[in-house]
Amino acid sequence: MRIGCERLANGGRLDIGGGEGAGTASTLRVVVGGGRGCVMQGTAQAAMVFVPLRGRLQLAEGDNLHTLLPGELLVVEQGQRVQAIGRGAALWIALACGASAWRRAAGADTPTDPVLLPALHPASRALRSTVIDVARAAAHEKNTTLALATFAAAMTELQAEFDPLIARCPGRTASQRRAVFLRLQRVRNVMAANCHLDLDIAGFARMASYSPCHFIRAFSTVYGETPHAVLVEQRLRRAHRLINASGLAITEVARVSGFEDRCAFARSFKRRFGITASGLREQCRAAA
Missing domain, CATH: 1.10.10 (Arc Repressor Mutant, subunit A)
Known part of the structure; x- marks a missing residue:
């Protein structure tokens, strides 16, 4: 297995579209981004996993725009056009693991199926620590086998939630x-x-x-669930996050989350989270 590790600091740029170690089937590529405005962009040559550790990571994945926060993990499909930008004092890690390298780490014996499915997952502290272990091993050119196997096992467990859906x-x-x-x-x-x-x-x-x-x-x-029910759930989650992480007024939160009717938003939010949007905002202020 070939291993490559690169670091991005303030204002640094990295094109992942090609070159040595760009993401072939037998390659593990680790990118560590730190500081303001560092940019990684290009076409993902292998399935990629993005893990923010501090601050916000803005990620464009094809036509999809994500703002990732610590405690989240995003899997991006091979072949997607991506652009990752760290905001503020952001610190994040991206791992691109080629198909054969990933299957070797995960102990999989399916040569044709996709190895990772695109999804946004929660990332526990233990999982983030495992990602850091992989990055450290790659940076110091140590044996990454154990760290990568631990990470592969964690990702396999995370994506096991899809098994009954696939069935x-x-x-x-x-x-x-x-x-x-x-x-x-x-x-x-x-x-x-x-x-x-x-x-x-x-x-x-x-x-x-x-x-x-x-x-x-x-x-x-x-x-x-119906597509409409899932869409409403995603809008409510977005609103919950904005109330926690932004200073937008509740009316503005409802609007930028996709709700045109403020009353319908208030009812749906209270039913979903057991608290009003204003009540959640007060809780956040008290905690701060």
Whole structure:
């Protein structure tokens, strides 16, 4: 396995689109970004995992825009155009692990299936520590086998939540069912990143290569919720995060989260979180 480790400091730039160690099947590439305004961009040559450790990481993934905070982890598909920008005193790690390198670390024996599915996951302190261990081993050119195996096991456990969903997908083989789930998961990721926009079922169906009726049926069967219900949930989560992390007025939070009706937002927020948006804002101020 070839290992590459690069560091980005204030204002540094890195193009991941090619060159030695850019993400071939047998390569592990680690990028550590620290400080204000460092930028990593290009086309992901392998599945990538982004883990912010401090501050905010702004990540463009194709047409999806994410603001990642510590405690979150984003998996980006191979072939996606990405741009990662650290904000303020941000510190973050990106790992690009080629297919054969990842399968070796995870002990997988499936040569054709995607090794990681695109998703936003919570990242526990233990998982973040494991990512740091991988970066340290790569930076000092030490044996990364143990650290990478530990990280692969953690990611496998994290993505095991998808197993029952994949089992609900149509298809004669596991690979076919996984391929169907990948199409639906891409749509769900678009919902999460763009929930504040005016999105429609017809557009989602086109992304998944389904008719609108077939898409709604397949999505609801797999996730146990309609696309509309998932979209509303994503908007509520966005609002919850903005109330915690921004000084926007509650009315503005509702608007930038995709809710045109303030009263409908208030009712949905209270029903979902058991507290009003204003009550949550007061809690945040008291805690601060």
